[in-house]
Amino acid sequence: MLYRETGQYKTSYAADSVIFPIRQDRIGVMIVLAIAFVFMPLMMAFKIPPFRNDYILLAILLPFLILSLAAIGANILIGYCGQISLGSGAFMAIGAYMAYKFGTGISEIGLPPLPIVVSILLGGFSAAFVGILFGLPSLRIKGLYLAVATLAAQFFFDWVFLRVKWFTNYAPSGSVSAPELKFFGYLVSTPIEKYLVALIFVTIFALIAKNLVRGNIGRQWMAIRDMDIAAELMGIRPLVAKLTAFAVSSFIIGVAGALWAFLRLGTWEPLAFDINRSLELLFMVIIGGLGSILGSFLGAAFILILPILLIVVPAEIGLPITTETVSHLQFIIFGAMICFLLIKEPLGFARLWQIGKEKLRMWPFPY
Amino acid sequence: MTLKTVGLALAALGGAAMFAPAMAQNEQYVPILSYRTGPYAVNGAPYADGVSDYYNLVNLRDGGINGVKLQIEECETGYATDKGVECYERMKGKGPTGASFFNPLSTGITFALTDKTLQDKIPIITMGYGRADSKNGAVFAYNFPLLGTYWSAADIAMQHIAKELGGEGNLKGKKIALVFHDSPYGKEPIPTLEVLAKKNGFTFIPIPVTHPGVEQKSQWLRIRQERPDYVLLWGWGVMNGTSINEAASVAYPRDKIIGVWWSGAEPDVAPAGAQATGYKALMLQHGAGEFGVHGAIKQHVPNRLGKENFGQVLYNRGVVNAMLGVEAIRTAQKRFGNKPLTGEQIRWGLENLDLSAARLKELGFEGMMRPVKISCGDHEGARDGRVQQWDGKKWNIISDWYTARQDVTEPLVKDISAKYAAEKKITPRDCSKAD
Secondary structure (H helix, E strand, O other): OOOOOOOOOOOOHHHHOOOOOOHHHHHHHHHHHHHHHHHHHHHHHOOOOOOOOOHHHHHHHHHHHHHHHHHHHHHHHHHHOOOOOOOHHHHHHHHHHHHHHHHHOEHHHOEOOOOHHHHHHHHHHHHHHHHHHHHHHHHOOOHHHHHHHHHHHHHHHHHHHHHOHHHHOOOOOOOEEOOOOEEOOEEOOOHHHHHHHHHHHHHHHHHHHHHHHHOHHHHHHHHHHHOHHHHHHOOOOHHHHHHHHHHHHHHHHHHHHHHHHHHHHOEEOHHHHOHHHHHHHHHHHHHHOOOOHHHHHHHHHHHHHHHHHHHHHHHHOOOOOOHHHHHHHHHHHHHHHHHHHHHHOOOOHHHHHHHHHHHHHHOOOOO | OOHHHHHHHHHHHHHHHHOOOOOOOOEEEEEEEEOOOOOOHHHHHHHHHHHHHHHHHHHHHHOOEOOEEEEEEEEEOOOOHHHHHHHHHHHOOOOOOOOOOEOOOOHHHHHHHHHHHHHHOOOEEOOOOOOHHHHOOOOOOOEEOOOOOHHHHHHHHHHHHHHHHOOHHHHOOOEEEEEEEOOHHHHOOHHHHHHHHHHHOOEEEEEEEOOOOOOOHHHHHHHHHHOOOEEEEEOOOHHHHHHHHHHHHOOOOHHHEEEOHHHOOHHHHHHHHHHHOOOEEEEOOOOOOOOHHHHHHHHHOOOOOOOOOOOOHHHHHHHHHHHHHHHHHHHHHHHHOOOOOOHHHHHHHHHOOEEOHHHHHHHOOOOOOOOEEOEOOEOOOOOEEEEEEEOOOOEEEOOOOEEOOHHHHHHHHHHHHHHHHHHHOOOOOOOOOOO
């Protein structure tokens, strides 16, 4: 009932090829965007609970948005093109460090400090370039072997950013600090501003990604994922398809890495982008749903927010457990929930959402 | 899985999160960032116990600071920077006046919080760790690397080596290796050691160890090839024990290894057993043992957390650290009144902290530490240390007090803090006018 598309006639090609073909989806997306862009900042500005302080904004929404963006990037490669990658953390690091280098200027080649948006995008392009390089082996090796090759990228770049002092502008501690966050002459410093900047980036890239995956190139990726030999026989060139997937995925992950470093951490070291970050992104994609943009958001929310809730809730309701026990319990419950979820719904949250939509179509008169 | 279960679970979690208990108004909120899990838990736990026990002592024995009770909350960071930042965001606004100060016990988290605390006006106390250049309070108004920075530590270690060799002149031509945790923490002492290498004419060999430091075969193989005269160890957590074991397996004499004060506690040497005998480490003023304050904790805190680690090096460091924070609040109360204070007011208290020998005796810290006085230009306050040696069962103090030479570290502090100020567009305060 709520979700019936009956009566929505498409009378032109343009109407048939919009991003969200069903009216309810369009309205839903509009509402979500309105909440994210208008309602949340207003709540925050007037400090309406639960926004008593900037905790929710800075420690939950901001990392959620940025990690969602990274998960979208990872999903393009893993979920849409079927190339398992364990190097996502490395691409985030490349995005972060190269954006830092461009943002502070590269004196060796006489490059002055570039504007922040340009730096972030160039960080993304650097990651895309490296992504293509590390994507080359994917033309020969597949599956778990490719995962191991991308793992090499992870360890290589961990090493590079620790050892090559050029990347950290020769900071004695090896820890670098984001340049001044001036977006088009406007200095971003308050939590609301940071949130909005991240939101704008995520909205734009999510829309681009959504459009890419339903178009020509996205269909090529999916064909390669489903059966590469069949795809090749149909005239899809694996070289182009696989390398574009690596490039687009690394670009988005690189931008997310730059945002993570600039907006979230402010000061960072290579440990912020270690192997755990790669695994975290992989889990987000798997739990959220392989081959789904919405799934990337749901997966990011689950992996990021649930552990925080598991820590905060016992403390807030005043359960007398020690910090140590709470953090051990967190690991146990979180692990158990992942197992439970994957047994009950191996296709992730995106599938759950789809089931929900199908049910709503019939509701309240299911047969 | 049915949608209903998902919905119910979400609703339950969300509902519980909304529910927040009422807060007392006359309490000073004191957050503790700790780590009792992960590869650094062996060192994080005794420290956190010490901090917690001292705060409880103040509450139970004195009823708080001049009647203002401490409201304590612990947050587990696991030594991870992003978790630490999350804890910080969660805790900074709690209590009637917000968090008093933060004490991350991680150089990585300190680096990440330095900009944020400046904006939120909350002091960050990094006793014996953190950014060494934050000694310069003119630039780093909210950072307090109390009692010693890594640059001071490096200088004290080199002074001790010079003394063992029979004079500074004998350092010429020697080889000194630094085995360090490859993170901001481990890299901090390098500038000082480079300056000293140039000054005294010894060869300095930095040897990094990747986090968490359980794999050090190649590093110690290199030490066997290079045969340095001394090895400085800048490790933490499981890395320390591994280093000592590896030193034993390449037969590097343990009494030629000098650890920083974060590599000189019981959990660092105990796992290595007899192989650790002879190993030396710096002391951040205090060592192990029980002093006046320990008696008070035993008497007044029935449920103290420190049990088998009571009186150990890191437990004591937690106690000293908590005491400095409490005394800073007390100092600030003298000016702003006996009520819950904001981070900005406590910053003033920290900057004007002055603990005389008599006051330390009163607090039960006699014999544990020397007097300390903080000022705008000197957020470190004191830079004294001694050297202790592990005899297989306990730590023995083997040296007299050393004081880090200002002429070695001060140019570096000026130089690197000025760079930071320029990068962050901070105008340094005029310390002669600071109140």
